[in-house]
C-alpha cells in the first residue's frame with residue numbers, strides 16, 4: 001500500500017533554517033565583528049559538503065570494484081561517478097578565488113581567534129586522501145592524529161584500515177587477461193618493437209650534426225636509461241628488485257595494454273576509468289598547490305593556525321601526496337602506433 005505523504009516544503013526538506021544558522025563567528029563572540037569571517041566560514045562549510053559528496057562517490061566506486069567481476073555496465077557507472085568528482089574538483093578550485101576576495105589585512109582581523117583550529121583537522125579531507133590510497137605511515141600518524149579529537153582519531157584509524165581505491169584498482173588491473181595469453185606472447189612482440197624504436201632513436205641522435213659530441217653523449221645516456229626502464233618493466237625479477245613503483249608488474253603491464261589499445265571498443269571504458277583517475281589525482285595536486293599559494297599570499301612567512309610552517313609545509317605536502325603516479329608514468333612506455341604489434345586476435349571477441 002502506498003503511504004500518503006504530507007506535501008513537502010522547500011525549507012523543511014533542505015533544512016534551510018538549520019543550515020543558515022550554522023555560521024557563528026568567533027569575532028562576534030568577543031564583540032569585535034570581522035566582516036569577512038562569515039565568508040571564511042561559509043567557504044569552509046561548502047568545501048566540507050563537497051567532501052561529503054566526494055566520499056559518497058568514492059565509497060560507491062570502491063563497492064563496485066570490490067566485486068570479483070566488474071561488469072561493463074558497472075564500470076560505466078564508476079566512470080560517471082569519477083567524472084562527477086572531477087567536476088566537483090573544478091568547483092573546489094574556483095572557490096579559492098572567492099576566498100581570495102578576502103585580503104590579508106581582513107584575515108588578520110580574526111585569524112588569531114582561530115588558533116589552534118586548522119584545516120589540518122578536516123577529517124573528511126583526510127578520509128578522501130586515505131580512501132584514494134594515501135598511506136598513513138608512522139611519520140604521518142603523529143602529525144595527523146595528534147591534532148584530532150579522540151572521536152575523529154577513531155574515524156581516521158577506521159578509514160585507514162579500509163581497502164583503498166588504489167588497492168582495488170590494482171586488483172582489478174591484475175584480474176585483466178592481457179598479461180598472459182598462452183597463444184600469443186604479446187609482450188615479447190612489444191619488446192621487439194621497443195628495441196627497433198630505440199635503435200632508430202639511437203641512429204637519429206648519432207647522425208644529428210647539430211649536436212656537439214658532448215650533447216650526443218648526454219642524449220645517448222638518456223636513451224640507455226629509457227632502455228633500462230623498459231627492461232625492468234618486462235622482467236619480473238628485475239621489476240621485483242629494482243622497481244620503486246607501487247603498482248605491481250602485472251597491474252602495470254595491463255594498464256599499459258589498456259593505454260596502447262584504448263581505441264578498441266573492449267578497452268575504451270577501462271581507459272576512460274584510468275584516465276579519470278589521473279585527472280582526479282592531478283586536480284587534487286593542483287588544489288594543494290593553489291591552496292599553498294593562497295596561504296603564502298594571506299600569511300607571508302607566518303606559521304599556520306595549526307602550528308605548521310605555513311605555505312612551506314603545504315608546498316611540500318603537494319609533492320608528496322600524489323597517489324596514481326604510476327599511471328602518469330605509463331606514458332614513458334608508449335611507442336608510436338606504427339610500431340605496435342597487431343591487437344591479439346584472441347581478445348577481439
Ligand code: HEM
Pocket residue numbers: 043044047048099107117118119120121122125291294295298299303304305306307308309310311313314317
Ligand atoms: C585564508 C584562507 C586559508 C589559509 C590562510 C589557509 C592556511 C593553511 C595553512 C597554513 C595550513 C597548514 C596547517 C596549519 O598550520 O594550519 C592549512 C592546512 C589545510 N587547509 Fe587551509 N587555509 C585557508 C583556507 C582553506 C580552505 C578554504 C580550505 C578548504 C577546506 C582549507 C583546507 C585545508 C586543509 C585540508 C589543510 C590540511 C592540508 C594538509 O595537511 O596537507 N584551507 N591551511
